[in-house]
Amino acid sequence: MLKELTYEEQTRITRAIIKAAVLMLEFGAESKLIETTTQRLGVALGVDSVEISLIPSAIVLSTLSNNQSQSVTTTRRAHHKPINMSIVCDVQKMCHEVEKHKHNVEFVFKTMKEIQPNYYNRWLVVFMVGLSCASFAYLYGADWQAFFTTFVASSVAMFVRQELAKRKFVMIITFGITAFVATIIAGLSQVFNLSSTPSIALSASVILLAPGFPFVNSVLDAVKGYLSMGWGRWMQAVLLTLATSIGMILAMALLNIKGW
């Protein structure tokens, strides 16, 4: 027989669980993962069951305890932040530890307070993203001049993106400005006839802005039965693509080049 929970204890457990859920939603976990993690965390902390309702901008979560006779419900707003998988991994790891070692709710609060995003060295990221987009250009069949143009354009764009992210701009603005910068630099190679395949450089240098995570998550959510989350993430991805396109259009209009 489980021991009876008082209302205050259960409220505290509920707060811990929803904090974990909000962390996962904000940093881009898929809905199925959020639901299973919260339910397992809840059972490990001693409530009977956890029911969760997800919409793209908020979470509603109920816990039931004392033989389903006592219920606590709470709601939190979620503000979407740039994807950060290491935080999602840490929350899941914490859930496993709570299950394994029967930790209490204080452990959960303490661990979540101490979660640090695993940031890579920013210059390493700039270099690797530049190289990634240049590799795309290679795979699309670019020549070496276009390869290096793409490398420079997307490295600078990634630097700009990091600077904007550091100043906590909305993602739409970040994506628009980054696309503008990347297209300006890649477009200069077309204006000065540096390469014989300038259009590949133009399209490859903005690949760093392709919203792969929201698009894939949206399909994954939808097929697993979270239809409203699927639509929400789809809309988010379309908005980001639109912002990127507007940035590119502006840059192309400025350089007076047309399409690819």
Next chain:
Amino acid sequence: MTSIILNFFIDAIFAAIPAVGFGMVFNVPKHTLIYCAFGGAITYSSRTLLLDMDIQIELATFLASVLIGFIALYWSRKYVIPRPVYTIASIIPLLPGTYAFTAMIGLIDMNSHGVTPELIAIFVENALKTITILGGIGFGLALPTLYFIRYNRPIF
């Protein structure tokens, strides 16, 4: 013949680089980067092989995603890491980024320069390719999980 195989491996390496680069953008834990690299190489190479067999790009993408979905299922059980960490970085080389941006630019062009049949054709072709390829990736990645989900409540 050797040059074809050599090219194949060079392409695989150039597909592994974006998987690692984007893994860093998504801040995946450090020890998973090597798996992202392998995943990117595996998905891109398998899709190239399938495309060489004259299979349509949508179907080839779907099959490559199914492959990485099952491989990631194995990895995630072994190291207790959520699967999207491996899968999404691995499918980055398959993403229809160029199609998506071309479609959007076609749409904006139609608004500013007037609608012409060519622009409509560009928009519809690229948007269809984007949606079908993305659907292929999504279904491919979801398939291993969908197989394990069962309706676990009795029907009254």
